[in-house]
Every structure is written in C-alpha cells, then in structure tokens.
Amino acid sequence: MYIMGKLNCVGHGDKTQRGKERKRKRYAYYHQGHEICKSAFMLLHDVSNKYVKNIVAHMNENGNVPRVHKNKNKRPANAFSFDELKHALNYIMHYAEEVGLPQPMVRGKGNPVVFLPSSGSKSDLHKQNVASCEEARIRHLGLTSFKLLWKDCCPHIKFMSPMSDMCPKCEEHRDAISKAVGMEQKQEAVRLFSEHLTIVQKEREVYNKSVDDARVEMTDYVRPAGVIPPCSANLTKVHYTMDFSQAVSVPHHARQEGPLYFLVPRKLQLFGIAVEGIFRQFNYVIDEDQTIGENGTGIKGPNGVISMLHHCLQQNGFGEEECIIHCDYCAGENKNRYVLGYLSWRTLIGLHKKITLSMQVPYHGRCLVDAGFGHIKRLYRRTDVDSLSSMINVVDKSAKSNVPVGYENPRNGEHNWEWYDWKSYLSTNFSPLPGIRKYRHFTFDVQSPGSVQVKESCDGVPKSVKLLKSEATALTDPPMPTILPPAGITKERETYLYNMIRPYVRDPFKDVTCPNPEE
Secondary structure (H helix, E strand, C coil), X not given: CHHHHHEEEECCCCECCCCCECCCCEEXXXXXXXXXXXXXXXXXXXXXXXXXXXXXXXXXXXXXXXXXXXXXXXXXXXXXXHHHHHHHHHHHHHHHHHHCEECCCCCCCCCCCEEECCCCCHHHHHHHHHHHHHHHCCCCCCHHHHHXXXXXXXXXXXXXXXXXXXXXXXXXXXXXXXXXXXXXXXXXXXXXXXXXXXXXXXXXXXXXXXXXXXXXXXXXXXXXXXXXXXXXXXXXXXXXXEEEEEEEEECECCCCCHHHHHCCCEEEEEEEEEEHHHCEEEEEEXXXXXXXXXXXXXXXXXXXXXXXXXXXXXXXXXXXXXXXXXXXXXXCCCCCHHHHXXXXXXXXXXXXXXXXXEECCCCCCCCHHXXXXXXXXXXXXXXXXXXXXXXXXXXHHHCCCEEEEECECCCCCCEXXXXXXXXXXXXXXXXXXXXXXXCCEEEEECCCCCEEEEEXXXXXXXXXXXXXXXXXXXXXXXXXXXXXXXXXXXXHHHXXXXXXXXXXXXXXXXXXXXXXXCX
C-alpha cells in the first residue's frame, strides 16, 4: 500500500482525449516532491522491476486496494484430512487417560488439567504416534503440526514439571489413580483424592478468612509507639504467620565464584513473623555465632522459636485481647508440647485472653510469610553480601513490608532479644498433649485456664484437654525462664572459615565475617 501511494498516474479516466479506450496508463515516480526515474525509485524503495509491474497491473485492474493472494481461502493440496487429525488427537487423549493424573476441576476454567509423567515429552509421544500411524498405514503429522494440534485442541493435557516438597498423600492418590484397573477402582481412587483436596481447600479458606478479618479490623488502626500493655486494645482478630526460610550463605556475590559452590560458607538463619493486618513482616536474622547451639544449631528447636515469637508479641504486638497464629505443620519447630505450653502460659498470666493456633495440611501451607521471603531472596540473588550487616540491609531494602531484626543492636551492642530455656520451664508446669500429631487447631482461652481445645480439622468437633499440671504452682506472676547465652562457633569452624572462605570475602568485611581464630 505504501508503494501504491507513491505512484502517481499521469492521465485521468479510462478514455483518451480523442475518446478512445485507454489501453495503457503511465505512472510518474516521485521522491520528496521531485519526479525521478523508475530506476532511482526502485533503488530508493529496494524493490525489483517485476514487483513494480505487478503492483501497477493490480492498480490498473482493481484500483488502490490491498493485494490478496490467489490461494487465500483455498485448501492446500498437502493439507491433512479430518481423519488424520482426529487420529493424532485421539492418540493424545487415550495416552492421557492411561498414564495421566487428573487434577481437581476449577469452576469456569474449562477442562480439568491432566498431568503426564515428567519423564516424557511431546517429541517422545510424537515418535510413538508415528510408529502407530505406520502400522495403520495412515499419514502421520510432522512434529510441528503435532504440537500445534496439541496446543489448539487439548491444552489442558500437560507434562508435569519436576517439583520438590510435594505432598506425599497427593502423590499416593495420583499413583493409585494411574494404577487403578477398571472403572470402579479408578472412581474410588478419585473419590479419596477429592476428599483429601476438599480438606486442603477448607483449611486454606480458614487461613484466607483470618487474613481478611485481620485486615478489616486494622484498616484504620494506628499503632502507638513503643511497647503496648497487654490486653489494652479492643482487637480480637489480629493474625500472625510464622515460618523459617532457607538459610542464606555469606559471602554471596551476584557473580559468584565457582569454588564457593564446593565450600561451606557462613550461614545466616531467617525466621519471619508476618502481621497480615498491617502488611508488615518482622524477619529475624541470626548469625552462626548467635544461635543457641554451636555453629548455628539449635535455632529451629522450641527454645529458639518460642524466644523469637515471645519477643515479637511483646515488642511488636498491639496489646490485642485475642489473636490467631498460623504456622507450618512441623513437630520440631511449632507443633510440640512446648509451644502449646507457652501459648497456654500467655493466657494464664494475662498476656492474651484467647489464642488460636492453626496449621494447614502438611505440604499445602502457602502463606504470606513466604511472599516476604521471596522478596528477600530475589534481591539477595543480585546483591553482593559479605557480612551480617549487608544481609540486614538486603532485608530492609527488599520490600516496604519487610523489617529486619538482628540479634545484636549495632548502636549499643546489646541484645534485641534473649534466648530462654523454655523447654525446662514449660516441661515443669505443663504436660504433653496425647495424640498431638492428629490435631491441627488449638484454642487457648482465659475462661478455661490451663486447658486447650483441640480439633482435627477446621470443622471438627472440639475437645478440651488439660495441659497445666495439677501440682504446678500458681502462674499469676511467674519468673521468666533461664537465659541461654549463644554457644558461638567452634575453633575448627573458625579455622575453616579463615582458611577456606576468607579469600572470597571482600576486604572491608574479611575480619568481620572470617576473623583470625588466633586473635
């Protein structure tokens, strides 16, 4: 169309001045308002003589309209027939029925997704289809046509990508569906899988509702500065989520040196407590020499988890009367007698009137605290981190909602929080909960001091269990547990860091991250 617009016809109409039919039209060629020859016009527009002739012939016959290929709307001679396409499509569908793992159907989203084993590929399935077509003496589709047919007609059939941290029950149900023989066995396997996913969905809805209620309640709430006295605010839906992130290594550089992949750098632990009502997450950053055990150990035990949770509730709480806490289904960190005893202890001494501890189905817990960790890891991957202070800066800059909390205050060298021996203290006053593994919801109320209401699921029947020992003394004003000093780093670990890791630390941070063990 651009070339057509550049051509100017000399002489108007279909008749000549003598009234005869015009058999030939002459065109003038212009560039920037100046008439030029045809050769210069073709050179400037990079077109051939044949191309210009074809455009001129088209304009003489049809006028200034776009050119249309003569094969448009015509079926190519080598096009596949309907039966050939249907044969390939049926092959894909039958293969998915045999080895595929159907997923729960989402309302309004079309066909339910069917996952094929990750060990296969579309190319492998195409080779099998080619062999099948050769046996049936049917023309087979090429690989590109086969993939296009798959994409257009059955996009819900996909190959599963390799994953980790998968739910073992889901994998067990999927395996049972794929191995089921007969319609009855397959229907029974699908029913059991659906029941499991229904439980997961209900627990997920409980978490989402808790987050929404907390945000609605705290929409116009302005927290006063400093520490707020307990039970001084009329808040009953404050929601906390706590979890550990994967440990990060120091030093870490955006252009990481190859040998560091084979060494064991200094490890920093991240523990996050998200307060969804105010879109804030407190991230506790702990160095190897600041943990309860030697060389970074003991941080994920009850003493470490309860100490950081206690600090957050006391220093960053809102003085709420009631709160809800969500955490992972992990016996070593959260789901144990000591965490239950601690929450009961808080209601006994008046720090809370009611606390609900809830846990989602194992391997299905996707909480907002993970989003905060994601912001940290994204900035961490492209930032040079050579010390603990550098990592704290990464946490601070990763997102507006992320707040770093270091063990030591850099201004005065004092500890922001202390490690307490909660295990010894709570085991003296509280009994273990029988069958704790089968429960997911725990409620502590000041109206039932020393007891906990447990439920196996969100819609289960509550059951009251006494945790406070009968011989325990009154806990109206109890002393705090014994403080546990950090165990530090062993001599062997210090020597390893100095000899193996120090060469990869930048100069300003060498003596901080990997000091000389002899000094």
